[in-house]
Amino acid sequence: MDTKLITGTVEMLMLEVVSRQPTYGYEILQKVLADSNGRFDLKEGSLYPALHRLERQKLLEASWGEHQGRRRKYYRLTPAGRKNLAARRTEWQEFSAGVNGVLGLQPRVAFGA
Incomplete structure (x- = not known):
């Protein structure tokens, strides 16, 4: 399978989860796993590089916070991230x-109708 397609899909899923509320890495993994009924079991080795890539692209912003007494890096969508997610959703709908x-x-619908 084309790794670009997989990477783009994983990033889209991550952006979707973060669009709902600021969240941290492990929580993103768990939400994607739950929402996909176990079909997308992301690993930390692919999650964190993707989060850092999305942050460099200014689609996510990060800040530190506490959760259950532990320090966590929380991610939230930027305005550019919201726009990018909307475009990715449209692309995905057309592709699928x-x-x-x-x-x-x-x-089937007549092409060009």
């Missing part, structure tokens, strides 16, 4: 509709 059409998983 195309794939589902070819696989016969959705009704």
Whole structure:
């Protein structure tokens, strides 16, 4: 499978989780796992490099906070991150509709209609 597709999808899922409320890395892992019914079991080795990449791209901002007596780095979406997530959602919907059409998983609509 194309690693760019996988990377882009993982980043989109992470942005989605963070868009709901500021959160920290482990909580992102757990939320993606739960919301995907166990289909996306992200590992810390891919999560943190992706978080740092999204932060460098100014899509996320980070700040330190406490949770249950432990210091955690919380991430929140920036305005650019919200715009980027909206674009990724649209791309995903178009991509998945195309794939589902070819696989016969959705009704066919006349092209250009």
